Amino acid sequence: MKGKTNFFTLLMMVVLIGLLTACSNDSSNTNEDGEWTGKITIWDGPRWAQEGDDSGEDGEGNKYFWLEEKIEEFEAEHEGVEIELVQVPWAELPDKLGVNIAGQSWPDIAPVDISGSAVSIEHIEQGVIESVDEFFTEEELADFYDNALEAYTHEDKLYGVPNSITVHSMLLNLDLFEEAGVTPPENGEWTWEEFVDAAEQLTFDRDGDGETDVYGFSTYILEGYYEAWPFFYINGGQPLSDDLSEFTFDDPEAIEAIQQLADLKLEKEVAPVSMGGADVGGTFQAWANEEQRTVAMQPWATWAITAAQTSYPTNFMVANYPTGSTGEPVTLGGVGGWTMFHQEDEGKKAVVAEFIKHISSTDEQYRMSKEYGVFPALISAAEMDPYADNPEMARALEMSEQVVMLPRHTEWKKIDEVIQRELQLVFNGEKTAAEAMEAAKPEVESLLE
């Protein structure tokens, strides 16, 4: 009997210790000066490695060293504060964050915007994201570009700290232009007709076997990705009306623009059959990989400029998207930054905000612009001229004046899915642009309601 009692006592102790251990995971305190101490978790993706660092299995070096350095600095200045960096590949970040948000096990800080990729306006409304207004003075906020702040603002409150701006631009392989005897557009400015003319000349059979070896143009269509979309705006079209109450991609200007881009493949045959598919990596490889280079022109976000200067050395230039009937060049842009997730402790919230400011300062944004291929969100960082020795990035920066932003609607992810899925059918020739947008309209409008 005594043996049984001892066994049960032991069992209960094991269970109790287990529970106490689980509960003590996020312990935090306040020190004598009233400052919060404890652990902060930050997620980040790979950025850039130090020059000459070829460590790691792939020899690409430690691409987290910058944030590791900043963490070390901050911990030295704030005794009792420990910052844990969780390394997450960029491609996995939205899914991983989604799962963690669902389980209420989010990090304290993550590099996401609030446009809907992983975090949306709905999360703000549910209190998952913290506002950071109280930690910035008027003067500090005035140093941010307006569109950068706007991207993180909801109902007059700031829900993140912008640290970078990206734009989509056309990347032209100059070696293929030279091979085909085509003159690149002067200052990267051209009309739709000039662009089509170049694409036709850049589509050629290199070895005379009767098969096309190089295509003039290609891109892909996938939910959450918008490289092709500036083409749909060039005649004045846009997906939703300004007041977000109506679907407008079925307007004639948008229909014409969508169809003419699809016809580059379907009628003019200056784009490969894979154009309009969902293979992002394959599309980029076709332009950038030295062993392929089967496409002369592709639209990409700013990161591709850095990739073409470093990982995939390419002789290229940056150009505008061609102009359509409006005569005005247009592109889409994005804003990156740090978002703070829900905090229970006001003291911790202040320290988290301080760390976000620490990694988003003018000097850090300047450094990131130079090394990582993004534009700074701070005017003071841009004034330090990070692209003095990088004409391609400087050219892309000029394009930021042409930027239009995607609609900010709470249901945008679903609207985007409906539109992009119909666009895929246009680009594989199963529907015309008019049929596809007609099919998308009722679904989108029910979401707008």
Next chain:
Amino acid sequence: MKGSKASMTMNKNKGTWYLMKKNYAAYLFLLPKLVLFTTFIAIPVVWAFILSFQEYKIMGGNDWVWLANYTDVFKSEAFKKALMNTTIYTLVTVPFNVITALIAASLIHSLGRFAQSFFRAAFYLPTVASMVIIAMVWRWMYNYEFGLFNYVIGWFGFESVNWLGQSNTALWAIIIMQMLIPFGVGIILYLASMSSISESLYEAATIDGANAFQKWVKITIPMLKPSTVYLVLLSTIGSFQVFTQIILMTGGGPGYATETIVHLIYKTGFRDFEFGLAAAQSVVLFFIILVISIIQYRALRHDE
């Protein structure tokens, strides 16, 4: 009478408690598994069922919406397309995989010991390999420009096919992939069951003048019926849960051509954060699988 019924119940309860006390060691050994099962299976299943009647709020305070999520599921065009695609996928892959496993196992069973071991390992290997790797290899094989399939059909003068990029080929490309991955579990299970069939049945058939094919049809296949029932149920459940291939190879596109139920549930939950609706979709999937499993079980076992 009432008193005696109450007394019987008390005795019964007393008996249960007595048995539990008597066999406490067995219950203690069962406890870890029971705790794990309750924590990771039973509670989530019950919670998902409750959630299917609610509108989920991340920060808590879910609202009861009762049958609204179920109404949304049955009204959703995406769900109907996903259900259709999943059904086609199941109707083609399950019979094909089970029949080919049976044929492969029958052929392997007639081989020598060494050859049997070799083929058993060879056919089981893809089962061990991650579906992620298999899907990525197949995506390359289906690539329009550089893929193996277009290279091979090019030899015979056929034009290249945009396997994963066309609505009329994408789902079939995924189905073909599933059909060409050997059903390793099925082969191993059939081989084990074949070993337990009494040799005397075949000897009697031989005396009666039956040829090899007749013996296979009249003895082997009927004797393997329990294994067949199990494999059909197992692969039907697996087919209705097809996900990895979809998310890695097509993302459900082009359009909704390869959308499947589990992929749709995943998107509804982890992309749109509509866990109530995702739970309702899961409950519907659960009942679909349950009904099909019961029908299959009864149809395949009815003569036993």
